[in-house]
Amino acid sequence: MSLKYVPKDLDEEASEDLKLFRDKLLAKPGKGSAGKTGTWRLYKPVIKIDGCTKCGICWLYCPDDVISWRPREYPDIDYTYCKGCGICASVCPVNTIEMILEGE
Amino acid sequence: MMRRVLIGNIAVSEAVKLANVDVISAYPITPQTIIVEKLAEMVEKGELNAKYIRVDSEHSALAAVYGASASGSRVFTATSSHGLLYMYEMLWWTANSRLPVVMAVVTRSIGPPWNIHTDHQDALTIRDSGWIIGFAENVQEAFDMTIMAYKISEDKRVLLPSIVALDGFILSHTAEPVDLPTTSEIDGFLPPRDPSPFKVEPGTEFAVGNLGPDEVTMELRWLIWRAMYRSKYVIEDVDKGYNKILGRNYSHGLVERYRVEDAKYLIVSMGSWSGDAKDAVDMLRDEGYEVGLARIRYVRPFPSEIIRDISSDVKAVLVIDRAVSMGSGGILYSDILRSIDRRTPVKNVIAGIGGVDVNQDHFKMIIEEFIDEFEKDEYHNWNDTYWFMPWMR
Numbered sequence A: 001m002s003l004k005y006v007p008k009d010l011d012e013e014a015s016e017d018l019k020l021f022r023d024k025l026l027a028k029p030g031k032g033s034a035g036k037t038g039t040w041r042l043y044k045p046v047i048k049i050d051g052c053t054k055c056g057i058c059w060l061y062c063p064d065d066v067i068s069w070r071p072r073e074y075p076d077i078d079y080t081y082c083k084g085c086g087i088c089a090s091v092c093p094v095n096t097i098e099m100i101l102e103g104e
Numbered sequence B: 001m002m003r004r005v006l007i008g009n010i011a012v013s014e015a016v017k018l019a020n021v022d023v024i025s026a027y028p029i030t031p032q033t034i035i036v037e038k039l040a041e042m043v044e045k046g047e048l049n050a051k052y053i054r055v056d057s058e059h060s061a062l063a064a065v066y067g068a069s070a071s072g073s074r075v076f077t078a079t080s081s082h083g084l085l086y087m088y089e090m091l092w093w094t095a096n097s098r099l100p101v102v103m104a105v106v107t108r109s110i111g112p113p114w115n116i117h118t119d120h121q122d123a124l125t126i127r128d129s130g131w132i133i134g135f136a137e138n139v140q141e142a143f144d145m146t147i148m149a150y151k152i153s154e155d156k157r158v159l160l161p162s163i164v165a166l167d168g169f170i171l172s173h174t175a176e177p178v179d180l181p182t183t184s185e186i187d188g189f190l191p192p193r194d195p196s197p198f199k200v201e202p203g204t205e206f207a208v209g210n211l212g213p214d215e216v217t218m219e220l221r222w223l224i225w226r227a228m229y230r231s232k233y234v235i236e237d238v239d240k241g242y243n244k245i246l247g248r249n250y251s252h253g254l255v256e257r258y259r260v261e262d263a264k265y266l267i268v269s270m271g272s273w274s275g276d277a278k279d280a281v282d283m284l285r286d287e288g289y290e291v292g293l294a295r296i297r298y299v300r301p302f303p304s305e306i307i308r309d310i311s312s313d314v315k316a317v318l319v320i321d322r323a324v325s326m327g328s329g330g331i332l333y334s335d336i337l338r339s340i341d342r343r344t345p346v347k348n349v350i351a352g353i354g355g356v357d358v359n360q361d362h363f364k365m366i367i368e369e370f371i372d373e374f375e376k377d378e379y380h381n382w383n384d385t386y387w388f389m390p391w392m393r
């Protein structure tokens, strides 16, 4: 076969391309990559810890991954990044998360 | 190696079984259905150790194998016509994510009117996406190309998804003798997939294809462009290697050259009807016409360099297309125009749309008319695309 452009080294070109491709296609998560999103919050989720059953559902649902929780422990919200969307409050099966207007 | 009589669809499912895929997901559509029915049966009987995911649509089928492929599995799906169009969005996701998915497309025209017979329009709608697209001429090739597709797609120099297109009914439902390699012959040729450069699995934290700067889109498309180019070499190599394990002493690679050595007139075709076109070439050779045929086996990447080589000494080229770009011309035609010397006159004929039968006598008629027009110096009229519809004459 006579292909007009013969890459000098097919494998070398390919491995350079692959590295670039991997870097460009894949995005690694980093803490606070969008800044301190806690300042966006209008309502603040507050866990009334007495009612909490430690089920971890709020941890599972938080879209911003700002709730930390381990089995058999209470969840803890990182307010530096919590945007106040209220999802945790709405999924809590025992309704023990309250949304409180910021500044009150 | 052993020889069995198989229809195209069963041959493809046997190839998928030999390739030892991990995950299959598909939605039935004529004329493809038999492929995935047979695979479901193989999985059910325990002949193939794969996960078979039933889904609600073709979009979901490709989405399911996309995910499975991203997590390192070797995957397969199959579709036709409207099913392929329903997958359209996921086709681009697959190519842009560089996942080595393999799919059989049993070609079928696109409605309306409802029609289950073949033309090449469906498979060629994904021409620009970044999938490698091979077209089989016969059942043996449908089988061979399916196994080779895994080797080509998973090659680190390529990492692009592959389509094996086979003509609906003409190949999918027609029985022919097929040589099948044994499991041990294939195991040496096609080792298990190495999922690098990435594998989505529990414990890994990254997103595939997240929002990014505009330049990233352009860079990723450029990388596909380069990989496509490299795939030309890889396809030729893989074809040689595969034919060797089957003890064959030939390898067509990207383009089959049929009686082109001393040809003055070159015919270009693709797919199953090339067999009839070759018969027409033989008949014309017997009558003293110096005619040869280039059969495109892989339309993406397009073998421009080889076409340029083959056509360098011919007087004129005839491209017979089974798919058309409305308002432009035959789809092979524009690729051929771009590939050959600008001074060579090229005629374009569209035929066989909607499965209209085109036999060797029709090909002979089309080729004779082409040579006749050239010899009478009437080829300056060729800037139009001709529709071969003898019943309307």
Ligand code: SF4
Pocket (backbone or CB within 6 Å): A045, A061, A062, A063, A064, A065, A066, A067, A077, A081, A082, A083, A084, A085, A086, A087, A088, A089
């Ligand atoms: S309010 Fe939203 S962001 Fe904040 S902890 Fe609840 S779910 Fe997470």
Ligand code: SF4
Pocket (backbone or CB within 6 Å): A047, A051, A052, A053, A054, A055, A056, A057, A058, A059, A075, A091, A092, A093, A094, A095, A096, A097
């Ligand atoms: S969902 Fe409610 S009960 Fe469960 S851990 Fe969170 S706050 Fe506690």
